[in-house]
Amino acid sequence: MLFHVRMDVTIPPGLDVTDRVAAEKARALELQRAGVWVHLWRIVGRYSNFSVFDVASNDELHGILSALPLYPFMRIEITPLATHPSELAAQ
Amino acid sequence: MLFHVRMDVTIPPGLDVTDRVAAEKARALELQRAGVWVHLWRIVGRYSNFSVFDVASNDELHGILSALPLYPFMRIEITPLATHPSELAAQ
Amino acid sequence: MLFHVRMDVTIPPGLDVTDRVAAEKARALELQRAGVWVHLWRIVGRYSNFSVFDVASNDELHGILSALPLYPFMRIEITPLATHPSELAAQ
């Protein structure tokens, strides 16, 4: 089940988040390899991304997002996705 | 070059758009087969979609969008996408 | 899997929707009996409701909502819900 996710990151000034950023990247790669974080794009000019997650439930999605290393500094917006009737793969 | 596109469709009440909807679907399939309209998802509960387009230029993107059969009834929001440093394919 | 849904209904002036309203009510009762539309409250002073749906997938939710008799006149906003750690039933 697919969810469209937008994450906007705001680091408080003066805070060193080098370790968190590295951990975030490691976790993002792990979730991509696992087929859960299926798309990840940088929004040009922003410390933000558009992502698509493939999860079995809302609880799983919240569990994954709220455990991300940068979660305390993120504003997250979630949109549930359905199959589009004009999608090629759905024909 | 990837662009994130949100399309919200509003059909004026009383207007028959059966032909346009069919033409829109045909064109969407054609553009997906051509590798230009690379993702197309329905937003749950809305006559809207999130899409990703892969085009060579802004002019090409505007040409494609403004020629869509339902374009006169769409509100379109475009976000340029860049490669994310944590994207698996970019490692 | 639970989703919070807000529906705002706007009937174009001069349109007779008596049949649709009756069909909507019948369908709402049917979905409540089926355990899918688990909560339904009127927002005071508005032709709007807050609802909670229990569905197996995003596709099922979109299918149900987009087939409601009053769907063409609704603006729908959806929020995925997860189990709250302080919810009594989850202890």
Next chain:
Amino acid sequence: MLFHVRMDVTIPPGLDVTDRVAAEKARALELQRAGVWVHLWRIVGRYSNFSVFDVASNDELHGILSALPLYPFMRIEITPLATHPSELAAQ
């Protein structure tokens, strides 16, 4: 009398609220057992909840909310609810 309540929590960076969070959970459970806090859901991806309260008056609702341990860090939005004419229990 039912009220729909949305609570968004923002903890100032660097503040230790472990005790408050524990007290908040205890109080939430107590109010649920008392039949006052009748629904409590986590909003996916946010430190927020959608809740429904059943109280005898506006004064009681304000008294309860403003005494919550995390109240100083909450932004609260309240919507009065009425019985929906299509609600199953109201037939």
Next chain:
Amino acid sequence: MLFHVRMDVTIPPGLDVTDRVAAEKARALELQRAGVWVHLWRIVGRYSNFSVFDVASNDELHGILSALPLYPFMRIEITPLATHPSELAAQ
């Protein structure tokens, strides 16, 4: 129990609402005499009012508002009120 209510009226152009306006006024006076519609002020420069209602429940409030003759042309915003600790009458 007091509720703050803002009503914004928009009459579709070309519609004759003389009767409804007269009925609305008669009903407003009746509700004021009954002690239900306790305050009613015109917002300067707008076809709008700020009002305060004193009702026993949310259901009563919705019943009253949704039966107003101009209700189909109103946008209504409701805010529950509580006793203020600095209110003179509450000392």
Next chain:
Amino acid sequence: MLFHVRMDVTIPPGLDVTDRVAAEKARALELQRAGVWVHLWRIVGRYSNFSVFDVASNDELHGILSALPLYPFMRIEITPLATHPSELAAQ
């Protein structure tokens, strides 16, 4: 001359405003006794109020508001009120 006033109070974290709050209450009572601050209601779930002031001029209103002990921490929104043609007292 009546003005509708909404005050939203935000105290910076860590600041002790006990004295100001006491002074604010004393001043609010004084202005109510003087017939200037004619209504004062708490907005449920917020550190906010809806008020109505009766003053002789805009200058008097600004003078009173800007001298309130909590003024530096308030966001104030003012709406001029006129007599409503359906107000009972105006018949």
Next chain:
Amino acid sequence: MLFHVRMDVTIPPGLDVTDRVAAEKARALELQRAGVWVHLWRIVGRYSNFSVFDVASNDELHGILSALPLYPFMRIEITPLATHPSELAAQ
């Protein structure tokens, strides 16, 4: 007593308002000569104006505005003005 007023005019398409526009202009000149409508500026690129009115009360202001020939097509926003401590005339 001064009030800052913004008026945005929207004429429904197809409506002939030639007479109303002429009457509006005549009334505007009359109110300027009377010293009531003390400033009147066109907002560049809009069918809108910023104005300042000098009236004795809120009721007078509402009476004047709601009797303007183009009032049914205006959206009006009002801001009460006070003497500024740095105003030259106030020294």
Next chain:
Amino acid sequence: MLFHVRMDVTIPPGLDVTDRVAAEKARALELQRAGVWVHLWRIVGRYSNFSVFDVASNDELHGILSALPLYPFMRIEITPLATHPSELAAQ
């Protein structure tokens, strides 16, 4: 050439701006005497003003505003003004 200017001032808590406020007042008086700052009104209930400036160019306006002593604490909104066809002085 006239410009409508709104200035909203926000002083960071704990900062002593006594000198800046005095310098701002001196500069405001100077610009009013020079016929550049032609109107200056306090917005009731806010640390804000509505002003009108008469300058020869956009560059002159930016030069004047950005050199104001309180400029670092202001949010400024500018609207170009044109002669209104119903303005008395323009007849």
Next chain:
Amino acid sequence: MLFHVRMDVTIPPGLDVTDRVAAEKARALELQRAGVWVHLWRIVGRYSNFSVFDVASNDELHGILSALPLYPFMRIEITPLATHPSELAAQ
């Protein structure tokens, strides 16, 4: 003197504006040749443009814009521009 202008065009459904569109294009070319409309870009996916105008005064700008053939169908937003201290041509 430069002004940044955004124009959003909305044609009422069913209206034939072929002549106006042709006249608008002719006028746009004329103003570009005259060095007044110095930049004109299409916003991708919208019936909108970002433009820059070089005019001697606000009155001239309003005169030009309000005489455009499509002006009745435009929403126009204007931002005055000043020389940037880092602009190459200003060094």
Next chain:
Amino acid sequence: MLFHVRMDVTIPPGLDVTDRVAAEKARALELQRAGVWVHLWRIVGRYSNFSVFDVASNDELHGILSALPLYPFMRIEITPLATHPSELAAQ
């Protein structure tokens, strides 16, 4: 390929950014000389600019913007531009 870019700069109070500002200016001049930063205008009354960039791809644009010395203090909004059919150079 052209992109319209708005940058709003907010320096945290008390931070010395003299070096960054100088570096930003040097970089801006360099990018202008290289034909990448093709327009740069100050927004009157703001620490903001409207710019136009000419780049080969979204990735190049993000690389350039995110490496600007003041990038950590900027809020950036990007709009892809296409050739306008009424642009003089496109005839």
